[in-house]
Amino acid sequence: MNSAWWNALAGGGLIGLAVSLMLLWNGRVTGISGIFYGLFTRNPRERDWRLSFILGLIFGGIALRLFAPQSFGPAGLAPDGLVFAAGLLVGFGTVLGSGCTSGHGICGISRLSPRSLVATGAFMGAGILTVALLRSLGAIP
């Protein structure tokens, strides 16, 4: 195994620890799209823990920026219009599909939820086909 694999395994373990603590402490699933969408829909009493979680993500991001700035990859490879369109699809799709990589891909599969297994297969398949299409159009060098 090379170092990228070890890093991925270790980072994945840390994510597994994080979602376990969310369950143990707050009794909740760490579904990031759902937590974020709740900021625009739920009553104010439901808002504080969601905002705290999002702030935690951003503070974690600041720590990465300080100690491992290469984590964010090379800047600005995709055109802004494409990135915005990607955001639109991700925002709409994750709410319609009740979850994203964290809620379905990690928490749902760990519960062996049939819905999450199907959703994860669907978004992985669609992502793979999208990249293959971009490649066939010559958009990927």
Next chain:
Amino acid sequence: MKNNVGAFIVGLLFALGLGISGMTDPQKVLGFLDLFGAWDPSLAFVMLGAVGLHLISYRLIRRRQTPLFSAQWEVPPNSPLTPSLIAGAVIFGVGWGLAGYCPGPGITALASFELRPFVFVAGMILGMLVFKWVNLRFKFRR
């Protein structure tokens, strides 16, 4: 209060895990999805690490009567499969494959102060608001 501190710590650990694993680098994510090209399989180990641990911890934690800082469990029930679930997941997957960001890494990458994650998160917020508006009319059975 404990709920909020807990959620903050979870967010912090989650972001560090994303960064260490390589999920916050969109080029790396696109390499993982590039199964028919220059495939980089390393990110499969993120899921292996996270699910491997949580498969066990989920069962141990659910033996408790209640969570530590809350009166009851808020885990989603096993609802039936719906067309919305599959359509939504496919739409999300297309967006993921276009830019290499899913929601967690997109939000975490705001801390890089580069333009790209801001453009992505702005699009994501608009996409969610569009859903909210469309759902008022169509009432999707999710």
